[in-house]
Amino acid sequence: MKQIKKIGFWFLVLFILLLVCLPGIWIFVSAFRPNPEILSKPANWIPDRWTIFEFTQMFSIKGYVSVPAFKYLMNSIIISFFSTIIAITIGMMGGYAFARFNFKGKNKIFLGLMLARAVPGISLSLPLFILFAKLGIINTSIGVIIVYVAMNVPFTIWLTDGFFRQIPKEMSEVARTDGCTRFQAFWNIELPLAGPGIGAAAIFAFLLSWNEYALASVLTRTIESKTLPIGMMDYLDEFTINWAGMCAIAVVMIVPAIIITFMVQKHLVSGLTFGGVKG
Amino acid sequence: MANVDLKNLTKKYGDVIAVQNMDLNIPHNEFLVLVGPSGCGKSTTLRMIAGLEEITSGEIYIGDQLVNEKDPKDRNVSMVFQNYALYPHMTVKENLGFSLKIAKVDKKEIEQRVKEAVQILGLDELQKRKPSQLSGGQRQRVAMGRAIVRRPDAFLFDEPLSNLDAKLRTQMRTEIKKLHQKLQTTIIYVTHDQVEAMTLADRIIIMKDGYIEQIGSPIEVFNNPINVFVATFIGSPPMNILEAEIIKRDGKIYFELDQDVLMPCPESKASLLSQKNKVIIGIRSEDISPSNSNTSDEFWYFEKNIDLAEPLGTETQLFIKLKNKEIISRMYNPREIEIGEQINFAVNLNKIHIFDNETKKIIK
Ligand SMILES: Nc1ncnc2c1ncn2[C@@H]1O[C@H](COP(=O)(O)OP(=O)(O)OP(=O)(O)O)[C@@H](O)[C@H]1O
Numbered sequence: 001m002k003q004i005k006k007i008g009f010w011f012l013v014l015f016i017l018l019l020v021c022l023p024g025i026w027i028f029v030s031a032f033r034p035n036p037e038i039l040s041k042p043a044n045w046i047p048d049r050w051t052i053f054e055f056t057q058m059f060s061i062k063g064y065v066s067v068p069a070f071k072y073l074m075n076s077i078i079i080s081f082f083s084t085i086i087a088i089t090i091g092m093m094g095g096y097a098f099a100r101f102n103f104k105g106k107n108k109i110f111l112g113l114m115l116a117r118a119v120p121g122i123s124l125s126l127p128l129f130i131l132f133a134k135l136g137i138i139n140t141s142i143g144v145i146i147v148y149v150a151m152n153v154p155f156t157i158w159l160t161d162g163f164f165r166q167i168p169k170e171m172s173e174v175a176r177t178d179g180c181t182r183f184q185a186f187w188n189i190e191l192p193l194a195g196p197g198i199g200a201a202a203i204f205a206f207l208l209s210w211n212e213y214a215l216a217s218v219l220t221r222t223i224e225s226k227t228l229p230i231g232m233m234d235y236l237d238e239f240t241i242n243w244a245g246m247c248a249i250a251v252v253m254i255v256p257a258i259i260i261t262f263m264v265q266k267h268l269v270s271g272l273t274f275g276g277v278k279g
Numbered sequence: 280m281a282n283v284d285l286k287n288l289t290k291k292y293g294d295v296i297a298v299q300n301m302d303l304n305i306p307h308n309e310f311l312v313l314v315g316p317s318g319c320g321k322s323t324t325l326r327m328i329a330g331l332e333e334i335t336s337g338e339i340y341i342g343d344q345l346v347n348e349k350d351p352k353d354r355n356v357s358m359v360f361q362n363y364a365l366y367p368h369m370t371v372k373e374n375l376g377f378s379l380k381i382a383k384v385d386k387k388e389i390e391q392r393v394k395e396a397v398q399i400l401g402l403d404e405l406q407k408r409k410p411s412q413l414s415g416g417q418r419q420r421v422a423m424g425r426a427i428v429r430r431p432d433a434f435l436f437d438e439p440l441s442n443l444d445a446k447l448r449t450q451m452r453t454e455i456k457k458l459h460q461k462l463q464t465t466i467i468y469v470t471h472d473q474v475e476a477m478t479l480a481d482r483i484i485i486m487k488d489g490y491i492e493q494i495g496s497p498i499e500v501f502n503n504p505i506n507v508f509v510a511t512f513i514g515s516p517p518m519n520i521l522e523a524e525i526i527k528r529d530g531k532i533y534f535e536l537d538q539d540v541l542m543p544c545p546e547s548k549a550s551l552l553s554q555k556n557k558v559i560i561g562i563r564s565e566d567i568s569p570s571n572s573n574t575s576d577e578f579w580y581f582e583k584n585i586d587l588a589e590p591l592g593t594e595t596q597l598f599i600k601l602k603n604k605e606i607i608s609r610m611y612n613p614r615e616i617e618i619g620e621q622i623n624f625a626v627n628l629n630k631i632h633i634f635d636n637e638t639k640k641i642i643k
């Protein structure tokens with residue numbers, strides 16, 4: 001009886017897993033086969049013919065360039081990287097301030113930050129477009145970075161605030177009587193201890209920037225500034241959709257995200273030991 | 280190497296007064312112990328001296344220097360917390376050397392001083408471990424080592440032993456005492472533990488609601504408590520406290536401890552009580568003990584039935600009732616006691632404490 005229950009449980013897990021992964025698997029499979037085969041009915045799960053045609057096209061290893069994916073990839077990397085670094089720096093300092101200091105209107109400011117996150121990004125697209133156009137930063141990486149920083153800061157503040165709260169405040173107090181300035185105590189003691197939390201916040205911020213579509217589609221319209229999600233739309237012609245190309249560029253998007261998550265995740269777990277306090 | 284002086288020190292958190300007009304001179308090398316009920320402002324006092332808490336008014340001097348405006352890092356005092364607060368991401372050795380590293384002391388010197396502390400505290404084998412791999416007692420030791428390494432002007436201890444079990448606590452207590460003798464430094468020490476306070480202190484401060492109730496050597500505060508609060512706070516079991524009517528009979532003064540139980544007032548105190556109808560009498564349990572004779576003039580004798588007896592080995596604590604209040608007596612040559620047994624008690628009249636029933640202050 002117990003055996004059957006166990007087997008049933010794992011089947012359920014497998015089923016849910018498949019359900020979740022199916023679109024992803026389809027994208028991967030489709031990236032490596034020609035367009036007609038993708039459209040064949042009934043669906044063909046295992047390609048008859050594997051090809052890396054779309055990838056060679058994108059990265060112009062030979063001949064004709066379909067979509068300047070390399071350029072888009074670089075844009076995405078630059079924008080995501082810098083917006084994450086900036087957002088995490090500001091968020092970390094903000095989170096520390098919320099966790100450690102008492103100041104007037106603290107709760108209201110915190111609530112305000114969280115509410116800012118509740119505004120749907122797309123509703124800001126038109127005002128932002130006009131504003132950026134006037135400022136002359138439309139179609140630039142800087143513009144997008146500014147928007148992404150603004151989107152990510154409330155979230156990183158919220159997350160790091162929680163992590164700083166978990167560190168006993170005696171830790172920095174001892175450090176300060178040990179001869180540290182407040183900043184040295186933060187830098188040498190609290191920051192390393194909050195490391196895993198800050199890492200987690202950074203991943204989330206990075207992924208959000210990496211995947212964002214709605215605002216970028218309004219603010220970046222040139223090859224020089226488009227990010228990967230926007231670049232994907234290049235495969236949309238007036239009458240046809242190049243599904244294979246789209247899937248291939250999706251793979252280019254997904255793979256780095258997965259790699260980064262795995263890399264940082266290992267870090268996250270190892271850091272979570274709070275042995276200095278009683279227990 | 281420094282004295283610590285507090286002048287009219289006050290700390291308020293909004294409307295809550297944590298410490299009120301505290302005046303205190305702590306000479307160099309004194310071991311000062313702060314005791315008092317929870318929330319009386321002991322930690323707040325320490326934290327103000329360390330510079331971790333802003334002061335509302337008053338002045339703090341360390342080594343005759345006004346430190347009100349100084350950062351914790353510039354005060355050269357070390358604090359040891361109840362939860363140790365070791366840096367979890369550093370090894371024991373790094374924990375010990377951290378303050379010196381921050382002060383940019385050169386590597387050799389750090390090495391030397393860490394070694395010294397390691398030897399004093401017996402941490403040799405643990406140097407490479409992280410705090411999470413240490414027992415409570417070991418963590419405690421590292422926390423003290425970290426304080427020692429800096430060679431501070433004063434140590435501040437906030438209930439450093441309260442997380443340890445009884446046996447380890449006794450052991451560490453002795454070590455702290457030895458440490459003090461070796462280091463010759465001012466120590467301000469907060470504790471809840473009576474024995475710790477009595478054994479360690481050069482002077483004890485008893486605080487209540489942010490005020491200092493009494494300062495004195497352990498013997499002084501034990502023998503001459505200035506009010507009911509101190510009398511019941513210091514000593515274990517707490518001093519027996521009884522409200523007593525004053526009865527004058529044949530030109531003599533008696534305290535009515537219970538119906539028809541009259542204790543004579545010692546001659547020396549009689550003149551102080553002429554205006555009073557009622558007083559509070561305090562008698563330590565060791566000053567009420569079973570007795571075989573009943574002849575001495577210095578004692579007053581009465582008989583009572585035992586409600587309960589708690590044998591502790593070296594002594595047995597006998598519980599009796601006077602005016603429906605539980606009174607504890609100590610029997611130093613324990614024998615088997617039966618509940619309800621009638622026993623003759625002797626009260627040492629020279630050792631009773633008489634307090635004003637309104638102000639609760641000692642009458643003398
Ligand atoms: N940050 C704070 N904000 C408001 N009130 C505080 C704060 N810290 C302490 N208090 C109050 O100040 C008073 C003194 O606190 P303190 O921590 O000094 O007590 P304590 O004597 O150390 O008590 P315990 O023996 O429980 O440690 C208490 O009434 C406490 O509630």
Ligand SMILES: [Mg+2]
Nearest residue numbers: 321322323437
């Ligand atoms: Mg306290």
